[in-house]
Amino acid sequence: MRPVTTEEEEKEEAPVRGSGRRALAGRLSWGLADQAASSMTNFAVGIYVARSLGLAAFGVFSLAWVTYGVVLNVSRGVATDPLVVRFSAVPAASWRSATARSSGAALGVGTAVGAVCLAAGLALGGGVGAAFACLGVVLPALLLQDAWRFAFFAAGDGRKAFVNDVVWGVALVPALVVAARVGGVAAFLLAWGGSAAVAAAYGCLQSGIRPRVAEARGWLREQSDLGYRYLVENVSLSGAGQLRAYGLGALAGVGAVGAVRGAELLLGPFLAVLMGLSLVTVAEAARVLKRAPHRLGRFCLLLGGGQAVAALVWGAALLLVPDRAGELVLGGVWHSAAQLVVPAALGVAGAGLGTGAAAGLRALGAARRSLRAQLFASACYAAGGLGGAAAAGAVGSAWGVAAATLGSSAVWWLQLRSALREHHHDPVREAP
Secondary structure, X not given: OOOOOHHHHXXXXXXXXHHHHHHHHHHHHHXXXXXXXXXXXXXXXXXXXXXXXXXXXXXXXXXXXXXXXXXXXXXXXXXXXXHHHHOOOOOHHHHHHHHHHHHHHHHHHHHHHHHHHHHHHHHHOHHHHHHHHHHHHHHHHHHHHHHHHHHHXXXXXXXXXXXXXXXXXXXHHHHHHHHHHHOOHHHHHHHHHHHHXXXXXHHHHHHOOOOOHHHHHHHHHHOHHHHHHHHHHHHHHHHHHHHHXXXXXXXXXXXXXXXXXXXXXXXXXXXXXXXXXHHOHHHHHHHHHHHOHHHHHHHHHHHHHHHHHHHHHHHHHHOOOOHHHHHHHHHHHXXXXXXOHHHHHHHHHHHHHHHHHHHHHHHHOOHHXXXXXXXXXXXXXXXXXXXXXXHHHXXXXXXXXXXXXXXXXXXXXXXHHHHHHHHXXXXXXXXX
16 A cells, blocks of 8 residues: 555645534634623623612622622632533543533532522621522522533533523513512512523533532542632632622712623623633633644634724724613613723723633643732732722722733733743643
């Protein structure tokens, strides 16, 4: 048999490369579709609450929302981030076993923290207490629904994640109508979480997997080398946001918190992508690392740069929105939120650039470097947000966060650069 020439090898490999690119494009497309569905769900809730309840009540809702963000990042750090890093592109049997334990861990986190929120809310009383009590009731469903999305993307089946989010959105419509008739922050929180419970239950049907809460402790122990670092990393990020929200409320009033949340809603599509970035990009970065490690840096640069440019374009478009249209969307929150569009867009652009590097660090399993970068970024975020709030209220806080986010993105890329050098010098090291 004659040897195959280089030219013939290239001809044989070309369809394989083309097929790989099409598969990647398909997975990313489902990721974008899923994020669009998730973004629309979050956007609809925020808009409905803002228009129905006004600035002060919207500020109370926002406090519950940022608390949910902290708990969500706890769940992701210990339950689903390790799943995406270690169980993407693995045999189906391994994925199913890991998903059952991972989703059980997420459900366990939601139940435990939900009980604390419920008790704290009942002790606080009033509007804020009722909001936190209701948040505690719905947390298990919210975290389980999020866990299914991670699991489906780890399996490379983003279509199921998209369908699950669509189910949530469909269930949310009648729930919001009922909440609007009842009125109050508590009713909207129950509507939001109740519709998430429908999607969480449907996720069990989609996957054919039942969460194993009893095995959650074993999962946490097995994934402790990554999970606890990711936990600290994620909590430092969301904790900084919560600290900023609480501090802003104390320094400038609950209305300032509502204004900041209103600006975030206007940039909602990109914030949703950033919050759920690891659903798609960490799994894809892990695949790039396994198949073509020399392309990982370019993949991360395209990812981060693309998000940054898109955020700036969206921010520029928001500046052209007339006041009448803005009031139609956000009601009385519009005028306060519109003043924050420019710094908010710059902040999201900086965060988008940084998350490109963060995806690469996660894929490399460089948890120590990722943790260093995130702790630095979180400290800058909290300092910028609170320092700006003390100087100039909501506007000052927005500019402080923008400066902090843009500056800390450079640290993310320096850490990725060092991690890539280490990987190239030691390419046979144990995979994460």
